[in-house]
Amino acid sequence: MHELLTEFANKFHYYGYFAIMMIGLYAMIAKTNLLKKCIGLGIFQTAIMLFYVSIGAKEGAGIPILDPAVGTADPAAYANPLPQVLMLTAIVVSVATLGVALALVQNIHRDHGTIEEDEILKGLRGK
Amino acid sequence: MTAQLPILTIAPLLFGAFAVTAGRFLYRRANYALAALALAAAFFASVLLAVQTLTQGPAVYFLGGWPPPVGISYVADPLSALMLAFVSGAALATFLASKAEIETSYPLKNSAFYALFLLAVAGHMGIVITGDAFNLYVLIEVAALSGYAILAQGRERAMLASLNYLFVGSLGASLYLLGVGYLYIMTGSLNMADLSGIIGQMIPGGLSGSTALAAAWGVILAGLLVKMGLFPFHSWLPAAYSFSAAPAAALVAPLTTKVMAYVLVRMIISLFTPDIAWSVPAMNTLAVVLATAAILYGSFCALAQRSLRKMLCFILLAEVGYMVGGAFLGNRAGLTGTIYHIFADLLMTLCLFLAAANIERGTGGRFSDMGGFFRRMPVTGAALVLGAASMIGVPPFCGFFSKWYLLTGAVAAGSYAFAGALVVSSLVNAVLFFRIFEIGFFGTAASPADPADPANPAEETGHGHAEHVPFFRDEMSPVRLAPLCLVALSLVVMGLMTGQIVRLVVDPILPPGLG
């Protein structure tokens, strides 16, 4: 029982990330509103970023900026900069995707008068 | 300067895109020529790189001067160099052939279209040559984001289709990113060559040695299959490609699925190595079953279509099945067939989509309006025949040889269902194209053609009046036909050069012990 608890305490954050990821995925699959799907996509991407950033965390480590008082003799004194750099890139990519998605949503609303996917499809079939 | 060739393949496209953007406000008339020049420069550099790689062996280019595990590297081996030449050549051909369409489909916005087009090509080329797993993700997004935008213009449903493509595409790319995260957390590296070495040391016995690495491969594979549009994840593909305007479809359709299949092959060969990538039999079987289903589904849905482009989109779905199935047969012939088919299919799809764009422009593209188009457009018709013959698998064309390798691999691996699906798909293709030939030769133009944009004065011969004159030549301008003819002829050339391609390009990159 104790081991199970330790295992959970060590891994709980991964379960949390996967839960958030699945919340986003659910929104993308099950919601019919296009803006809700955009939000779902955002949540899905952010959960993956959270996963990456957690890789870079180290116990007792400071922020990844050189502290002259500490020096670089021990790399364990600083958090791992690489995942942070990757996620900076991913955040910017996600906002770019969001911008394009919102532009498409606006145009769909202009053409069809609604942003509910089922209503759009019904309207198209009616023609 | 030869050492800098790998970056010079992409740099002209980047600078071309920015110059075109600025040119919109400065001197708009030069923009088309500028974009064409950038594409031609990229094609030229790619051909030089291919020649250099084939004669002097592979090269690794350090971006920023940092050696691989620390920095990002470009890997120019025979496979990636040849693929670069094919991708840039296909983009150049599409661009030259669809000048008129670009100008009429995107009035006042063609500068923006050129910039998006060039960056899309740069993204696809970067995907092909990069040796870094995370850089690949960024480039996938570059290629995809411009694809969403240019596919959104077109008929009424194009916006919704493009938005669905955006959701599915971003989901696929995010899954790939998650897979790279799995690899990173287990190995601490992002460079493909470095990763390959570490994985080989960690799990010499195959993926059963580590759940997390098996999951990494599974998640990456899922992401790539979603981006490729394999059978259960296919619903976005026909909609996105068939509702958009013709030049966008002619660019994105031949490139995106093929480049993603290339990434799949690259993952199998360079990142995981075939021994490890194929070490879970259930995964291989599942992939081959899905591929078989995709081939059958694509072929039979194509039978039900009533317009040329939509039919081609479903054939494209079947072709994705060919490539995925071959990659998971688990033997040398299958993988060779997949690699060869990536090149062959790029040319075939390009040829058919360009011909379809011409026919669509002349007749509207629905089967009911296409009657007798061979008489009116003999050159386009001839190119269509060549492309169709290759797609069916008639011997001197390249389509035959890829099918031959795939069939050999399927029989050697004992997956007779896949072999059967290949044969059935060939037969169905024959039925599909002979039906078009029948319409083209013997059909009569029943209804007047409706050109895509009635407000646009047709710049060739005013085909709106030519419907009832039986032998009136209504062919497109030579500028449109020349790239099409070159692509159609290259189908034969590539078929005749099969031996050399397999010897020079495929054999060197496959591990020697592969059975």
Place this chain on the structure above:
Amino acid sequence: MILEIKIAMLVLVMVCAVASITIKDLLGAAVVFGTYSFMMCLLWTSMAAVDVAFTEATIGAGISTVLMIAAVFRTTRRTKD
């Protein structure tokens, strides 16, 4: 970092995620999505990822929310789910 605070933050992030996809008013959903991003930013600060947190605070909680609100304002607030 203290484990309990981390768990609390993670739960808060999850609550914001669920709330933003269940609220039946798109403007509210957009604002809660901004809150979600901000909570995420705090979580990243706790993992010593200051640059990422800074970017998420400006891009995720700032610009994304403004763009989302602009889109809601120019389309509709109504949603069925």
Place this chain on the structure above:
Amino acid sequence: MKRLALFAVILAGVLFAATASEFPRLGDPDSAPSRHLSPAYIHGSKPQTATPNFVTAVLADYRGFDTMFETAVVFLAGMSCFFILRVLRRRGIAEVYYYRHRPTGVVLAMLTPRRISPRSSCFERIDADWTPQDMVVETMCLFMVPFIQVFALYVIAHGHYSPGGGFQGGVLLAASFILVGLSRDLRTVESLLTEKTAILAAAAGVCLYAGTGLLALFFGGNFLDYGAFGPFFGAAVPAARSMGILIVEIGVALTVMATLVTIYKLLSSRGTVEEGL
């Protein structure tokens, strides 16, 4: 459908959770990522690039090529929104412009061919959904703008030593413009940063980045190898890399600022860039 989706998602979540068993615990200093590449960056950053902020050094130098394409993605997003949304042709539809007479508050509605000069002192153009504006909000927002911009410039320039850099600074600059747009109206933003300037600035920013990379080729280095400038300008290689990082960060900031303002303008006005929120 929803039940099925929920079931599938929960199943996928359980499968994902099952794969977490081999992952290192949170904050493990001996995990593979902490041991393999990160020490190289932590040790190398200061001596090789003269940049104490490891994240900036990795972002703009070690993995500068990623960042270049990331900037290209931002530019691409701006161009995509322009391509999708921008309404360029009026198609002969007469639009109504509203003008408010400042002294009396009387509003005139005029069809498009007729318009009142924007320089008119007693008429101002207003949005169709105009409401009387709160002077306190407007004044305070405009008062904040210079401070935000100075802070943004500090974030860009000080990115070597503290958290921040081109992206964050660029976003802050864009935020200052968007604040003007929210508190006043879109036309003020348009007069401060026209669409043409913004698109040119976005292209110029990426061009600055890629051009710095290309310039390195002529100094005998590889693409994006800023160290190659060092011997030519009589500077040490790390100092040259540090300068190179600053230049590309400025390019990034320019692109991000211009693109985000463009996207905001397009989204808030349905692509007409006439009437904002």
